[in-house]
Amino acid sequence: MKKRFIYIVFALAAFGVNAQSLEDYLREAELNSPKIQALELRYNIAKEKVNEVNTLPNTTIGAGYFVSEPETRTGAQRAKFSVSQMLPWFGTITTRENYASSMAETEYAEIVIAKRKLALSVAQSYYKLYGVQAKQKVLKENIELLKTYETLALTSVEVGKASAVDVLKLQIRQNELQQQKEVLEQTYLAEQAVFNNLLHRDESVGVEVVDEMDIPVDDPIFNKEDLSLNPELLKYDQLYESVTQSELLNQKANAPSFGIGLDYIPVSERDDMVFSDNGKDIVMPMVTFSVPIFNNKFRSTTKQNELRQKEIELQKEERLNVLENAYANAISQWNQARIAHQTQAKNLKQARDAEEILIKNYETGTIDFNDVLDIQELQLKFQTNQIQSVQLYYLQSAIINYLINK
Template identity: 70%
Template sequence: MRYIILIIFVFFAFAEVNAQDLASYIQEAEKNNPEIQAFELRYNIAEEKVNEADWLPNTEIGVGYFVSEPETRTGAQRARFSVKQMLPWFGTISARENYASSMAEAQFVDIAIAKRKLSLSVSQSYYKLYAISAKQGILDENIELLETYERLALTSVEVGKASAVDVLRLQIRQNELIQQKEVLEQDYLAEQALFNNLLNRDENIAVEVVKQMIIPEEDVFILTDNLQLNPELIKYDKLYESIEEAELLNQKESAPNIGFGLDYVPVSERPDMNFSDNGKDIVMPMVSISIPIFNNKYKSVTKQNELKQLEIKSQKEERLNNLETRLAQAIYNRNTMRIKFNVQTDNLKQANDAEEILIKNYETGTIDFNDVLDVQELQLRFQINLIESNRGYYTEYAIINYLTK
């Protein structure tokens, strides 16, 4: 029982180390990734557009000078000064601000989507690095095992129980494994460069990955309803809301605009006359209204907004179908990896039992080194398959998290 408890503790310890290391890498990637920084800048720009929406039409100021001064009863008009300010219909500015805010919210969802995609890419690359590193460790163990078999074969050759061909076969097999290890080293460097690029740092920085990953006994329960909360779908909801705000703004802009102004005309006194209003300046307050009589433009915008909303609904439905398909495929792949892991575990156990039998046969002097190579090849294949099953399981689980968390 204490042994079982220790195994469980070790598993959760590895899981915690894995999560902690990977989480820190993801945080570093989100902090340094230029794509996310670009999305954040776009969001800041969209937020600033809310302030931009709070504006009024330019104030019109006019100055005119009468080259030929018109004479009036009270005197000659010398010049004309005017100021005019048009005001949008009530609520138009608030409608502009609401529309700008809705667009900013849509930009904010883009940040969440970018972070999720980056997290998935970092996780997938991390698990590839783990698999390559684990395979290198397995190859080292098998090379050492073949070296042990080589020594046994040399001893058997000396006593006439094996031929030099058996030794050569073991040496050739060692060379093949060394070649595979060297290829894996290049694969690791290439994947490490990709991983570091995701974190926007130097490609040659060493990446620390866990030494062991184990598939848990039970899968975490998946809430498929959470798929509706995926930012890729929420983005369409935000776009739909922005179209609603755009239509409200369109309705406000189709209403009349009201203008207020003031004209001032200085008047010269008539020197040959004396009366109370002689030379009295003219002050004329004005009110104007701008009516969109030919409003086909606003009717067309309304129709366009309706069509855009229908388009967004169709796009969301299509995206939901794609995400549901992707989730179903990820769950299927995850379950498949568990099945493969269990089968390969049993196969490896049987191959290890065969190896023990061969070693016991050596003690009795009846070892067949062809069988040794066959069993060693089986062991290596099952070990590699176990690592790939681990990597595949966690890769599919990362996709499930991307879709439902």
């Protein structure tokens, strides 16, 4: 798997939104994440295992002293020294390295997945903060609007065109909106804590969120075929390859191993005889073979590896189904958000037209403050729904990009 430093700025650049602040947050979250740091350490450990397997078995050295020296024709043997080294079959060490490398790649796949999931969580929390902030802004505007209506109502009361009840209704409505605004402030603080925890920093640190977001006129083009490149699926390819390397290593283990060695025996000279080889030391080179005659173990391991590969294939198919379902659901909600946004825009325009009519009626001397409250409530509803549709659009865009981003 290609090793690269990944920053996923979900949909923002494509949709014309100022993405710089979110990109910075994504980078900070990735650098500070304890989970990613732990996975990177695990990956480094797996890479170090490549060096671990690039070794030969221990060299065997032996020494012995004859308490009762055996006599030979050339003299008495005093001691025995030996050294031997077992060697694996040709290519075994390379196969071990390949297996260790494949296991390291599966660990790297986990890092890539963790980075993408973290980026998705950060982006989604960012969009939720935007939604809460935008609703607070709308509530503040509506409270100011109601204050304006309250002033009109007080003026109307003075000239006998409205009652004190109308003023009280407008004040009650302001109180309700103020309550909603204060509740949203608490919601914002809670989501801010979630966001800061994702960045592994103090929960009270302020978060800069873009002031305005809108659904773009033209949607980006998504290719469902890119779903096959999702790291969650590529991980299974790495697992399958590791099992393949495990089987190659098993086959090498089933091959003979051989060793080379040397025995050295010092011999004392005989005093009672004189001949050419008197006291000549003994040097004996040796070659040994280790043959796995009883290889049921290796045949069983081969069978296990075959079953493991089938299991991995089925797991990949099952995960693909899950991702395809998530993709279909995200696309559906993504389209629903655009439809809802367009509808709310039309409704909001008509509500504002109705508001203008009411204001003109006031100028001619007649106004129904019950109608004013109804129109104001409709406007707030349409504005809130519009914000929710924008938020939903970007939340689903984040999921789509997580699923198919290369």
